[in-house]
Amino acid sequence: MNFSDFFKAIKQGAVVITVNQRLSRHLTSRVEQALVDEGAAVWDSPMIMSFDVWLLQCWQRRFDLQSNEASASLVNKTLLTQEQALVIWERVIRQTLGAELLNVPATAKAASKARQLSLQWMIAENAVNDISTGVDMASFNQWHDAYKDELNKSAWIDRAQLIKTVSELVDQDCLPLPNQIIFSGFEIYTPTQQSLHALLIEKGHQLSEFSAEAATNQTHVLKAIDRKEEVKLMAQWARERLDENPDNMIGIVVPDLEVMRESIESAFKTVFYPSVVYPVDVPFEKPYNVSLGQSLLSYSPIQQSLRLLQFCSQPITFSELCLLLRSSFITAGQKEWGQRARLEVVLRKKGILSCSVKQLRNSLQAPKDDESLCPLLLKCLNEVIELLEAKPNRVLPSDWVQLFRSFLATMGVQGDRVLSSTEYQVFQVWDDVLKSFSTLDEVYSVITFETALNALRKILLERVFQPETPTAAIQIMGLMEASGHTFDALWVCGLDDKTWPQSPNPSPFLPLAEQRNKGLVQSSAEHQYQHAKIITKNWARSAKTVVFSFSHVKDETLQAKSSLIEGYPVITKEQLLQQLPVNPIEHRVGNKNFKWIEDVSGPLLEKSETVRGGVSILKDQAACPFKAYVHFRLQTNALQEPEPGIDARLRGSLVHRSLEELWTKIKTHKALCDLSVDEQYELVKAIVTAVVQTESKRTAILKKALGQLETERITQLLMAWLNIDRQREPFEVIATELKQLLSVGELQLNTIIDRVDKLPDGSLAIIDYKTGDCSINSWFGLRPEEPQLPLYSVFSEGNVGSISFAQLKKGQTQYQGLTDSDDHFSTLKNLADKKVKADYDQWNSQMGHWRTVLGGLSDEFVTANARVSPTAKACQYCDLTSLCRINEQITQRAAEDE
Known part of the structure; x- marks a missing residue:
């Protein structure tokens, strides 16, 4: 039947039953366009629908049949939705022994599919119930019997029974059907469909098939290097066909569209919208449409x-x-x-x-x-x-x-x-x-x-x-969606020998021999081959221009073309395309010569501009200028990620505040030594308890048992720490949490010194509390990792004679630092110590070096040096990975080296 006869039959009232809803829409559109071409202004909607929709319509008309005694039993039944049927399947499966070992929802779907196949392909009940067929089939038989009992008990039928039910209505002459019924897009008919056809013919209905074909045909085979190139070539080819004639209807068939969808959409956006460097979405009507719906x-x-x-x-x-x-x-x-x-x-x-x-x-x-x-x-x-x-x-x-x-x-x-x-x-x-x-x-x-x-x-x-969109010129479809369609041009990709024909996938719940005897497509390699052969032939005659393609390499494995596309002439990408695909930037700039400029500086820091960050500015500038620029000039930081339990930041804060309160009360080394162990414990416990309780008003996690555990942990930690301070030479704590405004070059830095001790010779010892790992070697070099204590030693007022970390970590409670004299802080090292990787071995020389280094870092920041130049460890815990271009630099340098 050609389209002229098909169109004539439609106007005479024929009903058209298609293999899927997509073909129904396609044929409806063609018929309506033909009516417009004839000059029609209004018309009745053509009766074109998918097979499933037609069955449902027939079922819904049963309410008109109550006067017919033969159909009374059908009228009183309820048709279950697929969701309702799956609930019943899940229930009967859960009631069986061993169900707890199963993925019940997935098993229910597989069982429902097996029932549908057994009914569609008329697999005999005795074959299904054969207990010698295996454990899976025996379990299915048990579930199936319970499922059928549920249906019968409640007068239900499911979708799998619908074709049989409609056949009964036809047999009883209960359905007023048109004389002519046209089927379209079916590559294979199930036995139940064949039985229905025979019944319709017996009842005097005229059955015919419509299969549109292109007038002339050119089919070629293209080999791509890999799947990525295959998709790019396909998108470029579709663009060229559309440029040739905007009225062209172009089909793209992707057998594994569900897997390839993202890559396909990305390639088409790149080709059709090259000005969009990273085309996440296109807010206007696109000339292509991916037909595959999503969950x-x-x-x-x-x-x-x-x-x-x-x-x-x-x-x-x-x-x-x-x-x-x-x-x-x-x-x-x-x-x-x-x-x-x-x-x-x-x-x-x-x-x-x-x-x-x-x-x-x-x-x-x-x-x-x-x-x-x-x-x-x-x-x-x-x-x-x-x-x-x-x-x-x-x-x-x-x-x-x-x-x-x-x-x-x-x-x-x-x-x-x-x-x-x-x-x-x-x-x-x-x-x-x-x-x-x-x-x-x-x-x-x-x-x-x-x-x-x-x-x-x-x-x-x-x-x-699948959202409804205006009809697009380029239709990107899955494996079975092109059935019955005609195009001006068609490209089918992924036709390698390992993909096409597809591998068998028989139902585990039905006897394999019966599946093969009945001809179920997925039951054997032979049936898959014969079905794929029919589909391939239909593709080859459904458009004026057809391209079959495959990739030579897939998942690092070499592939050949499918045997089903042997015999078609081979074409190269140069012969197929007027222009090979290029990346978006090349598409815009063409062959123009450009001078590359590396811009590593931002706007200079104005004197009126307030920058917050304190010592962290110099720390980040030393680690990586780009990091400092983003954090403190752009004021951009990663969001804090909540962690289970008490995070390191909160623990450090609790320890700092507890020590501040302790030394505000104790004040001197002598006062500490005068305390008995019990007095010291009571003082520490009271202070830590108060600090934790105050913080618990803001932090819910400290309100429960975890707060009590943390109180005890910090108490034990501080007891151990005070015992270390007892062993020191005499000192007086003259400041805790000392706020200072330090001038470093043109930068004004707000700083807070954890603690300042005055030693017997009048010199000052500056102490920085650390609850994690630390090392004095992080103070040295042109880009010191921890510039905080060097900064305090150089730019603070007074005679600084020592600087140190006070490391408060379980198992590692100790002072780590430098002193210019062993007489008053003997636990610290001097610059001449071989374990100290200092820049100079003299105190004043090291101080001068630090002044120069820190001044240089300040100048870099003020002049907005934002170069991506990280130190060895700077990237390890950096929060700017999504913004930084360090990886691009590494790739570019590797390419230059090659």
């Missing part, structure tokens, strides 16, 4: 809706909370986005690892007479908490749906901005899913909130959604 669970509106429902039920992780706060799919998401970003920073500093609705509400409640950081979000949370107080324990799925809707409406899930077309469609489908979920009342008893949410999540995971 609803992959769309942001769905993810946010589930996240909000989870949040209403139980605490969520901090990372989930951050996604919630940043989302626009929540009340006032746009209006309060700045405040919510600040809220996230606050919560990060508190070290929150998980959060409930009430905890977030409490964090947002401001002190009396102050305004909340996010008042609109706070109002929303208060309303949700009221709903939660009335939340039932167990109800039917439809009841949970009502509550889900209430929660989401209260949380303002659609946000406060105009939705995009895709977002709007996703919310429409979400509403349909909730309606579908309500029908699970048929198969569920009362369930908990968590069970309902998990069941809903499974449905969303399985439900595939």
Whole structure:
């Protein structure tokens, strides 16, 4: 049947049944365009639908058949949705011995598929029930019997039975069908379909097939180096075909589209929108469309809706909370986005690892007479908490749906901005899913909130959604989607000998011999080959120009072309394309000559510009100028990541504050030595307890047993430390947490010295507390790793005679430092010590060197030297990896060396 006869039959009322919904839309579009070409202004919608939709329509018409006694039993049955059927499968599987060892949802899907295959391909019941067939099949038989009992008991039928049911309606003359029925796009018919065909012919219906073919044909085979090149060439070819004629309809078939989708979209965006260097998305109508739908669970509106429902039920992780706060799919998401970003920073500093609705509400409640950081979000949370107080324990799925809707409406899930077309469609489908979920009342008893949410999540995971978009000239399709289509040009990729034909994949729940005897495509290599041969021939005649391609290398393995594309002439990429693909930058600049300039400086630091950061400015400048520039000129830092337990920063802060309080009370070495051990312990314990209790008001983790454990840990640590201070020569603590403004070159640095001791000779000992690893060798060199104590020694007032780390770490409580005299701080080293990798062996010379080095670092920062030039360890814990270009430098240098 050609298109003219097909079009004539449509106008005479024929119904067209297609292999899939995509072909239905394609044929409907062609018919409607033909009607327009004839001058028609209005017309009845052509009866073109997929086989599954046609069966469903026939079933739905059973309500018109109540007067027919023969069909009365069918009228009273209920057709289960796929979701309802899977719930029953899961239930019967869980009731069997050993079910705890199975992935029940996956097993239920496989069992449902096996039932469908057994009915479609008329595999005899006695073959399925043969107990000698193996453990898997024996288990399936047990589940299947229980499943059928459930259906019979409740007068249900499932989708697998629908074709048989419709056949019964046809046989009883209960369906008023048109005289002519046309099938299109079917490459193979199952036995049940063949039986239905025979029945329709017996009842006097005229059956025919429509298979459109291109008038002329040129088919070539292309070999690409690898999959990446294959995809690039395909995108460039599609662009050239469209440039030749904007009215061309171009097909792209990718057998493993689900796996290759991201690479395909990236290649097409690069070719069609070369000006977009990193084309994450294109906000305007594209000339190409990827037909493969994605799980609803992959769309942001769905993810946010589930996240909000989870949040209403139980605490969520901090990372989930951050996604919630940043989302626009929540009340006032746009209006309060700045405040919510600040809220996230606050919560990060508190070290929150998980959060409930009430905890977030409490964090947002401001002190009396102050305004909340996010008042609109706070109002929303208060309303949700009221709903939660009335939340039932167990109800039917439809009841949970009502509550889900209430929660989401209260949380303002659609946000406060105009939705995009895709977002709007996703919310429409979400509403349909909730309606579908309500029908699970048929198969569920009362369930908990968590069970309902998990069941809903499974449905969303399985439900595939493809947003409706304007018809694009280039259609990128999966393996079976091109069936029945015609194009002006078609490219089928991935046709190597290991991929095409596909490998057999028989059902483990049905006898393999029966599957092969009945001709199930996936049951054997021979059946796969014959089916692939038919598909390949159909591809070759479905367009005027056809390209079959394969990659020579895939996953580091050499491949040959599939035997099914042998005999077609080979073409090279140079013969196929007018222009080979280039990268986006080459596309824009062409053959122009450019002078490369490396810009490593930012704007100079103005005298009026205030820079905060203290000693950390020089520390970062020494580690890497780029790091200092980003942190302190651009004021950009990575967000603090909450950690389980008490993190190192909080532990260090508690130790510092405890020592400050201790020496404020003790003051001198003599006073310390006058304390008995018990008196010392009582003093330390009281001070540490007070410090931890004060901090617990801001940090929730310290309110529980962990706070008590930390109090005891710090107490023991400080007891050990004070015993070390007892062994020192006499000293007087003249300052703790001493704030100073130090001038280093043109920089004014606000600093805080942990402790300053006055020694008997009048010199000063500057001490910096460290609760982790430390080394005095980090003070030396042109770019010192730890410039803090050198800075204090050179630029502080007074006669500094020693500098040291006070290392307070379990098992490593010690002083590490330098002194200009062994007489008053004998535990420290002098510059002449061989273990000290100092720049000079004399105190004054080292001081002068430090003044020069630190002054140079200050000058670098003031002149905005932002070169990416890290020291050996600078990149190890750097928080700027996503911003820095160090890896590009390494790659460029390697290329230059080659």
